Amino acid sequence: MKLLLLGLCLATTVRVMAQSVEVSAYVPPKQSTALSTTFVDWNSLVANPTSTGQVRHVFDNPTVAMDKLEVHITTLNPGMESQPIHRHPWEEILLVKDGDFEISINGRKQHAGPGAMVFLASNDPHNARNAGNRPATYYVLNFVTDLSHSASAKSAAEQAVAGKLASSVIDCSGLPSTPTPSGSRVVCVNSPTLTFLALESHITTLNVGQQTATNIIDSNDEIVVIRSGQVEVTVNGIASRMNEGSLLYWAPNDKRTLRNIGSTPTSYQVIRVTSAKSPKPM
Numbered sequence: 001m002k003l004l005l006l007g008l009c010l011a012t013t014v015r016v017m018a019q020s021v022e023v024s025a026y027v028p029p030k031q032s033t034a035l036s037t038t039f040v041d042w043n044s045l046v047a048n049p050t051s052t053g054q055v056r057h058v059f060d061n062p063t064v065a066m067d068k069l070e071v072h073i074t075t076l077n078p079g080m081e082s083q084p085i086h087r088h089p090w091e092e093i094l095l096v097k098d099g100d101f102e103i104s105i106n107g108r109k110q111h112a113g114p115g116a117m118v119f120l121a122s123n124d125p126h127n128a129r130n131a132g133n134r135p136a137t138y139y140v141l142n143f144v145t146d147l148s149h150s151a152s153a154k155s156a157a158e159q160a161v162a163g164k165l166a167s168s169v170i171d172c173s174g175l176p177s178t179p180t181p182s183g184s185r186v187v188c189v190n191s192p193t194l195t196f197l198a199l200e201s202h203i204t205t206l207n208v209g210q211q212t213a214t215n216i217i218d219s220n221d222e223i224v225v226i227r228s229g230q231v232e233v234t235v236n237g238i239a240s241r242m243n244e245g246s247l248l249y250w251a252p253n254d255k256r257t258l259r260n261i262g263s264t265p266t267s268y269q270v271i272r273v274t275s276a277k278s279p280k281p282m
Contacts, residue, residue, distance in 0.1 A: 099136020
């Protein structure tokens with residue numbers, strides 16, 4: 001009888017824990033126009049106060065290949081959480097700008113410091129807490145592809161589909177760097193996921209005066225965050241100077257070139273997503 005009661009108590013506890021995980025409902029993008037290539041200077045973003053710190057809103061649009069791309073930047077005061085443990089069918093990426101965070105994924109707590117990339121797979125319960133003693137900031141990228149709407153209600157961890165990227169905290173700053181003629185390159189991740197045909201992220205460093213190949217073309221949706229230095233980004237012949245903290249969205253098949261115009265090496269991180277609706281390579 002004691003064993004039976006213990007089993008019932010444990011089952012009740014599991015149900016209560018499951019009920020405590022909030023499910024975030026899909027909300028259509030605030031802007032109905034498909035997002036085109038856009039430069040966003042850090043200093044142009046408005047920091048709106050919240051009960052836990054600040055938020056800077058960046059994008060909330062469909063794209064040519066995705067139903068919704070929502071990007072914002074969260075600053076949490078010491079000890080504050082982003083929101084209660086929650087889950088959603090679309091997949092999400094966090095990029096830590098500064099500070100120290102405790103990331104909870106599927107009940108496991110992990111540390112994420114400056115330069116870390118956090119991948120949150122479909123329906124895995126998660127949240128973030130500022131574990132430091134000063135305000136801490138991270139970029140939030142929500143990608144809603146066509147596969148997001150038909151995703152299983154089971155968490156990615158429960159599904160454990162072979163070959164699909166699991167939720168993880170990736171210390172990009174600690175990964176090996178490969179020299180290139182213009183600087184160096186670090187590959188953070190390159191894998192299919194439950195809702196992306198492919199997710200690829202890398203960090204490129206350009207030495208002083210160096211640039212990428214001219215008029216690079218990719219057929220994917222890409223978000224680029226300037227991690228350090230100053231870079232001139234030219235897209236379809238239009239140039240813009242971008243400083244540390246700034247970001248941009250590259251639409252598929254736009255021509256782009258990046259050049260280091262500062263006095264120190266510049267580095268930037270690329271998040272590249274391929275969905276079933278991504279245009280075919282040109």
